[in-house]
Amino acid sequence: MSSVTESHDLVIIGAGAAGLAAAAGAYDAGVRDIVVLERESGAGGILKQCIHNGFGLHRYREELTGPEYALREMQAVAQRDIPVFFDTTVIDLTADRVVVTVSPERGVVSIAAGAVILAMGSRERTRGMLGIAGTRPAGIYTAGAAQNLINLHGIVPGKEIVMLGSGDIGLIVARRLAYEGSHIKMVLNRSHFSGGLKRNIVQCLDDYGIPLRLSHTITAVHGRERVTGVEVSEVDPKTKQPIAGTEELVSCDTLLLSVGLIPENELTREAGIRIDAKSNGASVDETLETEMPGVFSAGNVLHIHDLVDFVSEEGERAGKAAAAYLAGEKSHTDSYVSVQPGQGVSYVVPQRVHADADGLVTFRFRGRDIYRSAQIRFFADGEEIKTIKRRIILPAEMETVKVDAGLFARAKTLEISLSAEEVGATQQTGDDELTCIQCPMGCALKVTLDGEGKVVDVEGATCPRGKTYAKAEIEAPERVLTSLVDVAARELPLSVRTDGSIPKGLIPQALEELRGITIDGAVRTGEVVCSDVCGTGVDVIATKDVL
Ligand SMILES: Cc1cc2nc3c(=O)[nH]c(=O)nc-3n(C[C@H](O)[C@H](O)[C@H](O)COP(=O)(O)OP(=O)(O)OC[C@H]3O[C@@H](n4cnc5c(N)ncnc54)[C@H](O)[C@@H]3O)c2cc1C
Ligand code: SF4
Structure with missing residues (x-):
């Protein structure tokens, strides 16, 4: 060298x-x-x-x-x-x-x-960082590693799967595995809220009947050569510790971890x-x-x-x-305003601002819990200088706020904290409810249907989009389908997507149609690889080049 x-x-x-x-x-x-x-x-x-x-x-x-x-x-x-x-x-x-x-x-x-x-x-965080008891068999992957195996190499990591953690990677991988015929037995989350976006809970878990068990964790892994099962326990929401006596053995051949980055x-x-x-x-x-x-x-x-x-x-x-x-x-001068996360805020970036900064300063942070009717409060040297209202703050979503540097320029510290009318609400909705996923509010909608299954009334929507969403989601739900097709000249598959939404009920049929396709020759991103999939009038296009 x-x-x-x-x-x-x-x-x-x-x-x-x-x-x-x-x-x-x-x-x-x-x-x-x-x-x-x-x-x-x-x-x-x-x-x-x-x-x-x-x-x-x-x-x-x-x-x-x-x-x-x-x-x-x-x-x-x-x-x-x-x-x-x-x-x-x-x-x-x-x-x-x-x-x-x-x-x-x-x-x-x-x-x-x-x-x-x-x-x-x-x-990704790995098993070693979680300290789960039990044996060390094969069949334990991070969700991202599983995603890499399926999407880039066409390898399905397991058939009977339990997932720990409900971050977005995990939710998206659960859906991919369901497309490939794996059975996702359950997704567990230690806290009372999911680390993933509501849109992903609905479209990746609810669509495929995958149960999400909040306030649950894995307390032991079983299996000698390969995972044979996991011990699932309920978690006390206050102490965050597993509750003795709630242990349940769930058989599986694969454990996926989606417990953060x-x-x-x-x-x-x-x-x-x-x-x-x-x-x-x-x-x-x-x-x-x-x-x-x-x-x-x-x-x-x-x-x-x-x-x-x-x-x-x-x-x-x-x-x-x-x-x-x-x-x-x-x-700039070398003197700074030190920025600190206050109540309810897990971190803030940037951590310091030049004392002579001017114009709008962008701050990014995450809330620790679910805050409804929230206030983002700014304190310069302990004195409240600004409040920004938000209808909801979710731990899964990063918050961005811009604040005029002139408001805190002479202070030594700037603290950003959260207060709210309601803290710690659960994200789960009842069986008779539908969650609107058109914005982070995630309104729980109670829908009344007529005898033909048409929506006649929607309660619980904070804005008119909720009713439109409920009508479309119940009467004619549609999804964009993303998947893989085989390529003749190489072992690795090609990623594709529908060039528009197709009826949700046609997804299994569309996946079957895509399984029958093998690409022969070069394809560019955006080129049609299957026209009019399942007679929907929607084409399937390549999302990568094969040259
Ligand atoms: C599974 C998953 C699903 C997501 N879904 C969505 C979604 O639906 N919508 C959305 O908007 N966002 C989504 N995100 C978020 C978004 O994709 C990521 O936040 C973003 O792509 C991260 O970009 P990055 O450049 O910071 O990091 P990365 O993409 O991780 O890039 C870092 C690069 O640095 C290279 N590197 C690291 N160390 C070295 C080194 N020492 N020397 C040389 N190179 C190095 C790595 O190889 C890598 O290529 C998702 C993220 C994940 C993981
Ligand atoms: S009903 Fe309106 S406010 Fe509520 S989640 Fe839907 S879009 Fe958001």
Whole structure:
């Protein structure tokens, strides 16, 4: 292995949504000497394996799949001629911004960087972090690992499955496994609310009759070679401990864990950059600069985001801030307002704001519980300076607020806390209820039908959209279908989606039709691979290129 040294104005670590947007953002702000370093052989990060739809509604005003969203971001980088070095792992970052990389092609290369953007994403919590008792058999996967196996390799990890944790990854993987014929026996969640979005609970669990058991956990794993079952126990909502005597043995061959993501900050820590114990990401100021000058952070490595659109927006902001740093535009004082999460808030980014910052400062945070009729309250040195109302705050959704820096500029501390008329409501709805998923409020709708199954009355909707939703969902429910088709020339499948919604009841039939398709030859993203699926008039299109 040879070791060479080179230098670049801006080095971006990671070519996921954050890194790609950071590169384009920095370029548009005038930086020309940029390199993006990516340890995998393709760009897009986690988006590559997220073949479901639900990406890009804010950024592109379209509902895209993960690979389609990633393609747009890669095209933006390619149009600007920004080089992305694949199979290149960053193994060290020094205090004077030397980025040490290793790749099969170039060996060890040390790059002196004018500025660095950390965009390394996140990884999943594993069984070892949960301390579940029992044996150590095969058949235990994180939900993301299972998603990777199914969506990128066409391998189904198990047939009889129990899932611990109801984060979005888990919910989406549960649906994928149901499409592939696996039986998801139940999804368990230790707390009284789901870590996933309501939309995903409805469309991934309720649609397939998969029970969600809140305030339940796994207390033991059984099986010698392979998992044979798990012990499920109820959890006391107050002490958060399993309740003795509630143990139940559930047989299964696979246990999936969807118990959260952790920012991937080994490099950051080793570089001596301060990590915020609450967000598990670097401590940053309002420009997303860490406590190491010229090193910025964005995306899931900074804090876990709910939607990719916000990851991209944050990446762009980091790119622009790095450009300003490189241009020597930084003219702030070294004194800061320290930002702290108060009651009900688990973390806040940024953790500090320059005392002489001006204009609107973007704060992002998560609530610890479900808050209805909530108030986001801002205290500067203990004095309340601003209140923002929200109809609902959910732990599964990241909150973004913008506050005029002038309001707290002279303070030493700024605290953000939550209060609400109702805290800790459960997310479960009764059997006779329908949950509106058109906005985060998640109104519980009581629907009255006539003798022919038509909706005649809807109670509980806070706005007129609830009634329209209930009518469509009960009388003619529709879904976009995302799945895979075989490709003749290679072992790996191709991801596809319907180019519009199809009746929900036709999904099993549509999946059967897709199982009969084998792609022969090249296909580009957006090309039709099956027209008029099940006679619905809707086509199925490729969401990735096969060249
Ligand atoms: C299963 C799942 C479902 C989701 N569903 C939705 C959805 O429906 N809608 C939505 O809007 N959002 C969704 N999200 C959220 C969104 O996709 C992510 O928040 C976003 O893609 C994260 O982007 P990122 O760039 O921060 O991280 P990543 O995508 O993780 O990218 C980080 C990149 O850095 C690289 N890297 C890490 N360390 C190094 C190193 N040392 N050297 C070189 N490269 C390195 C990694 O290989 C990776 O490519 C979902 C997320 C997941 C996990
Ligand atoms: S009824 Fe209106 S307020 Fe309630 S969840 Fe639906 S869209 Fe939101």
